[in-house]
Amino acid sequence: MNNTIIYYFTGTGNSLSIAKKIAENTNAELIGIPHALKNQQPIPKDASVGIVYPLYAGGLPNMVVRFLKTVNLSNAGYLFFVATEGGKMGAPTAQATRLSKAAGHTLDASWWIQMPDNYIPLSAPPQTPEQKKMYDAARKKADVIIEAVKNREKHIEGMGFAGKLFGFAYGPFIKHIAESDKKFTISANCSECGICAEVCPADNIIVGKHGNHEWHHKCEGCLACLHFCPEEAINIGKKTELRPRYRHPTVSVSDMKQQKGE
Numbered sequence: 381m382n383n384t385i386i387y388y389f390t391g392t393g394n395s396l397s398i399a400k401k402i403a404e405n406t407n408a409e410l411i412g413i414p415h416a417l418k419n420q421q422p423i424p425k426d427a428s429v430g431i432v433y434p435l436y437a438g439g440l441p442n443m444v445v446r447f448l449k450t451v452n453l454s455n456a457g458y459l460f461f462v463a464t465e466g467g468k469m470g471a472p473t474a475q476a477t478r479l480s481k482a483a484g485h486t487l488d489a490s491w492w493i494q495m496p497d498n499y500i501p502l503s504a505p506p507q508t509p510e511q512k513k514m515y516d517a518a519r520k521k522a523d524v525i526i527e528a529v530k531n532r533e534k535h536i537e538g539m540g541f542a543g544k545l546f547g548f549a550y551g552p553f554i555k556h557i558a559e560s561d562k563k564f565t566i567s568a569n570c571s572e573c574g575i576c577a578e579v580c581p582a583d584n585i586i587v588g589k590h591g592n593h594e595w596h597h598k599c600e601g602c603l604a605c606l607h608f609c610p611e612e613a614i615n616i617g618k619k620t621e622l623r624p625r626y627r628h629p630t631v632s633v634s635d636m637k638q639q640k641g642e
Contacts, residue, residue, distance in 0.1 A: 383426075384408035384429075386399050386402060386410050386429075387430065387447065388413060388432040389414070389432075389443055389444050390434065391434060391600070391603055392628060392631070395433055396639070398432055398462060398522055402430065402432070402522060402525060402529065405526045412640060412641065413581075417443070417450065423452065423453060423455040427456055428458040428460070428532065429458070429459050430460050431448070431460070431462070431476075432461075432462045433461070433462075433464070434465065435492070436553065437549045437550045438472060438543055438550045441601070443582070452483065453484040453485035454483075454484030457532070459486070460487075460488055461490045462493065463492040464494075466494070466497025468540065469492075469539060470539040471490045471539065472547070473537065489529075490536050490538070498603060501616045503623075505625075557600065558597055558599055560599050561597060563616045565614070567615065569611040570614075572591075574587045575608055575633055576605035576609055577593075577605075578633060579608045581636075581639055583640070606625070607627050612625060
């Protein structure tokens with residue numbers, strides 16, 4: 381089988397769990413996009429290359445876009461994208477196609493997989509029974525993707541009607557995402573453990589005394605800091621104070637640090 385490399389970006393572990401499953405069944409090398417941006421290596425000749433990422437307001441996360449604008453994909457023999465998302469909007473194939481072409485390779489395949497929604501400023505995560513149903517369905521779809529990747533099948537899943545409508549929010553959302561950390565508040569529950577800084581894929585946080593953290597306004601909007609905080613001390617407004625946190629049950633703080641190469 382040809383070399384396979386899977387690049388991933390994750391905030392609460394949904395995308396990492398899918399990337400891991402595909403990698404384990406295709407003997408792929410798994411590389412976090414935050415690490416790849418700092419330590420970019422050439423793509424081996426004729427390698428299969430995968431990009432696994434969460435859907436952000438109908439599009440690609442900023443960090444994934446930056447990666448695709450710097451990587452050279454001309455050596456790749458097969459290129460596929462997999463989006464994870466809380467809804468059923470589909471995959472931003474038009475955007476992925478443009479970025480792939482500019483990076484040197486035509487997009488060969490694109491899929492999306494529904495996972496538990498983790499954007500708690502808008503709504504609470506689904507209850508545990510619903511999460512389990514989603515995990516089961518996600519594993520089944522991942523099995524289909526694995527076989528397609530092994531055989532280098534052409535397959536394109538695009539945006540549905542709702543996804544296309546919601547996609548109009550992507551531009552304004554991404555334009556202001558870096559400074560979205562201005563909305564974070566830290567309660568007196570903060571223990572200064574530093575986990576928020578450890579899991580942040582953008583190295584955007586410096587932990588301070590008494591919850592006086594420094595935010596460098598290069599936020600990715602992934603909410604890893606909020607969801608992984610063991611004291612639930614980080615919030616965005618009053619609504620998140622009342623909502624449960626979420627992270628994929630198989631993903632740890634150590635996994636999040638590994639995404640950055642640590």
